[in-house]
Amino acid sequence: MSKFLLSTDIGSDPDDALALLALFNSNANLRAIYTINGDSKGRACIAKNMVRLAKKDIPIAAIAEKDETGRPFYFYEDYYVPGKCIDDDVCEKKVVYKPLRSLGIHEDAVEHAKTTLTEPHTIISIGPLTLISKLLENKSACSNIENVVVMGCNFDDGNLDHNCHHDPYAATQVFASNLPITVVPANICRKYRPQTACLDNLSTPAGNYAKRMAKGFLIAKLAQEVHHPVINGESIESLLTVHLKFKKLDCEMLIDSDFGAAEPDNYLEHYRQLINSAKNHPFKRGFGRIIA
Template identity: 35%
Template sequence: MELTHKVILDTDIGTDVDDALALAVLLGSKDVDLLGITTVYGDTKLRAQIALHLCLIAEREIPVFAGESMPLSGKDVWLSGAEGEDIEGLDRHLVSTNSGVDFMVGAVNAQPGQVDLMAIGPLTNIARAIESSIEFMQNIKHLWIMGGDFSESKIEHNFKCDVTAAKKVLESNIPITILDLPSAQKTIIRSKEINRIRNSGKLGPFLYAEIMKWIEPRNQDWTIPHDPIAILGCLQPAYFQLSNFGKVHINPDGVSRWAEHPDGNVQLLLHKEPEKAVEKMIALLNALN
């Protein structure tokens, strides 16, 4: 059977738990050909080792490449300090010496119009890919982004971490769909769903531990699965609605605005059935048996 989606995941996995959930969703999707994973922002080698660790638990061999560690903006990198904490054996995972940007450009240009690129971290790798290859922009099938906050004058983390890269990517002519922060916040997983994740598939115990590591210091019994929901926008479009096309403006502080425009390249991913999206996420985690 031919797989429906050829995908590259670009991620800052290791800081918040939702990147790991997003990777698990892709690994559990039988209609996804995950061509590779690229990591971005900060200690990208460590992030790559975390991604390799998840793939090992899931018994999947997926190429993983460390990408750009420093933002184009020159801004200092912010890390939680908990990246990779309590994950034993990360040093055994050998990361490719090939760069994440080179892999991304090569894979997209080798399969024009076939590769969906899913960006769930700062957009530095994609911006560097645009700089390095004119063909890259033309050859991407679609770019799916989790980022931005278009409802108020708020600054969202992924865009803030590299405003220069975000501006370059959003003002390109690449076809883009964005799940922004307010839309993502319509899906919340609480204790009931978190306990179901604990017992779901090969990655369940790991994901549960990562969720608890994130929510317990914040005295929460819930979390928002921003990144896996953005992934589901591509894989399960029936659960979502799309806005008309528009353009995004982002100011130097990272405040972003989307406005409908006939020549725009950016659509917003809007929830239609958020509860079903959460159920599908858990079902895909269970598929990793």
């Protein structure tokens, strides 16, 4: 039975979480999860929570990065990390995580991968190729990489693919290496996109967690779209009308009281704040943190 390692930037776009669900529920022999890309610690906390909810025993390691100020594109995933991952005594404006070791998360993904790659594994890469590029220096580890399955590259429309674009140096290094690589390019993934209603099929504990993340992503994407100049200037009432439509997707759960927001009755006010904040600081502030 093949052994797998997952390199992921779980958080932000929820398809990483869906991929993790697929690995859990198919009983794939997943031996470790490595988080990369900016706030790798926060991403590791999300992965840890999913592993816990799925009652799996899979090690998680965050890639050590010097720049801890690098943040995911959106921050709403923070919203879904249980508070116990965050040191509330220290954290005021800036998120300060407890020592990863105390959360059962390994602090150096590269070192963990090296020790795991003493036997053959396939690496599934669904984020930037940072971790794999750092493994290239270790010939022994590389000799045990049976295959790297990369979600990334875009050959059709000239647009940049996120996973290669976010760490182009790593992507260049990995594709220039002798590693066996199977690429799943963006055009293949665009041919079928599930209906949003399919999110309601997520019913396991880990699935429900991923569902909240996915619907949070959708509503934040909507907030981002609302900022678009073409429709900027719409009245707040119009925006709220859209939000009421959105309620059909149960997106109000984004701000329910289980996850730290005020009473659900106040969600319209929260949404108003979200929109205003998004208008003022569309790329500098995290929607989730504002909501929370």
